Amino acid sequence: MALCSVGRPLLQNTRHALGWFFKQKQTFCCKVHDSQEEEIRKKLQLFPGGSIDLQKQESGIAVMTVNNPARMNAFSGSMMTELEERVCELETWTEGKGLIVQGAAGTFCSGSDLNAVRAISNPQDGMKMCMFMQKTLTRLLRLPLISVALVEGKALGGGAELTTACDFRLMTSDAMIQFVHKHMGLVPGWGGAARLVRIVGSQNALKLLAGSRKVDPDFGKQIGLVDDVLTVGEGNTLVDTERWLSQFTKGSAPVIRAVKKVVLSGRELSLDEALTTERHVFGTVWGGPANLEALARKTKHK
Numbered sequence: 001m002a003l004c005s006v007g008r009p010l011l012q013n014t015r016h017a018l019g020w021f022f023k024q025k026q027t028f029c030c031k032v033h034d035s036q037e038e039e040i041r042k043k044l045q046l047f048p049g050g051s052i053d054l055q056k057q058e059s060g061i062a063v064m065t066v067n068n069p070a071r072m073n074a075f076s077g078s079m080m081t082e083l084e085e086r087v088c089e090l091e092t093w094t095e096g097k098g099l100i101v102q103g104a105a106g107t108f109c110s111g112s113d114l115n116a117v118r119a120i121s122n123p124q125d126g127m128k129m130c131m132f133m134q135k136t137l138t139r140l141l142r143l144p145l146i147s148v149a150l151v152e153g154k155a156l157g158g159g160a161e162l163t164t165a166c167d168f169r170l171m172t173s174d175a176m177i178q179f180v181h182k183h184m185g186l187v188p189g190w191g192g193a194a195r196l197v198r199i200v201g202s203q204n205a206l207k208l209l210a211g212s213r214k215v216d217p218d219f220g221k222q223i224g225l226v227d228d229v230l231t232v233g234e235g236n237t238l239v240d241t242e243r244w245l246s247q248f249t250k251g252s253a254p255v256i257r258a259v260k261k262v263v264l265s266g267r268e269l270s271l272d273e274a275l276t277t278e279r280h281v282f283g284t285v286w287g288g289p290a291n292l293e294a295l296a297r298k299t300k301h302k
């Protein structure tokens with residue numbers, strides 16, 4: 001049985017996912033797939049092109065690149081299955097602390113590949129693709145890594161949804177995020193609407209989805225979608241993003257991962273369940289190497 005099998009109620013899915021998450025039995029989820037998933041995976045692989053590249057660095061920061069520049073980094077079918085494989089890889093990366101998600105060649109992602117979309121425009125295939133991407137992006141958001149989307153150029157449709165599957169979003173000063181779904185006769189289906197409401201609130205989410213409003217860095221910051229803006233032409237945006245992220249990833253990996261776990265459980269579980277999880281996670285760092293070192297240093301917080 002896969003981690004979140006199709007049709008299982010959402011709350012049960014969340015509990016299962018978090019139970020799995022905290023026990024860190026990641027290999028289970030990576031290796032076992034149900035037959036419906038296998039079917040959509042095979043179908044998606046009929047639409048090749050581009051790649052999802054992953055570089056895990058010794059610093060504990062990984063860089064994932066959506067790479068299909070000939071189509072403005074649109075997601076081909078094979079890129080959707082590769083994304084899931086990369087997420088699996090990150091789920092088992094126990095030394096990891098942070099993740100940067102970026103697009104190749106100076107632009108973020110123009111959503112799903114419209115050629116593939118046309119070919120699977122029947123409701124059954126559309127629903128399976130949507131389930132597949134929803135599950136993958138939920139797992140991306142639940143990684144025990146602090147993640148940031150580096151948005152250069154454009155993030156459109158599914159590309160805008162992908163940004164919401166990260167903990168933070170940075171934009172370059174000339175970038176733009178737009179949920180263009182309404183113009184395509186759609187609503188988000190990769191979990192982007194649910195996540196957007198949690199990030200910017202329902203009023204702002206309505207503006208972005210019903211108005212397909214373009215989000216520039218100023219408006220993005222104003223509504224809380226965007227955490228910071230990088231000035232174009234001043235240095236290397238990836239290096240700047242790594243520097244920005246390091247304010248949260250400096251220090252011991254178990255502690256950084258524990259922080260992400262308690263925030264995640266606070267966001268996704270009932271208060272009672274989140275408190276139980278928090279106690280459990282606290283127990284994993286109390287008296288641990290970083291804790292003992294800090295005590296020995298007689299740390300003062302001036």
Ligand SMILES: CCC(=O)SCCNC(=O)CCNC(=O)[C@H](O)C(C)(C)COP(=O)(O)OP(=O)(O)OC[C@H]1O[C@@H](n2cnc3c(N)ncnc32)[C@H](O)[C@@H]1OP(=O)(O)O
Nearest residue numbers: 070071072074110111112113114115156157158159180184
């Ligand atoms: C989950 C739901 C979804 O994601 S629905 C998909 C939402 N996305 C879209 O509708 C994007 C449509 N594309 C555009 O609006 C423009 O191409 C954007 C991205 C603004 C870029 O414009 P511009 O800089 O003028 O370049 P261009 O149009 O010449 O594009 C370069 C080549 O890339 C291609 N491209 C772009 N986006 C996609 C896409 N989503 N799927 C497939 N191909 C895409 C263009 O067709 C163009 O290709 P070609 O050079 O004509 O062969």
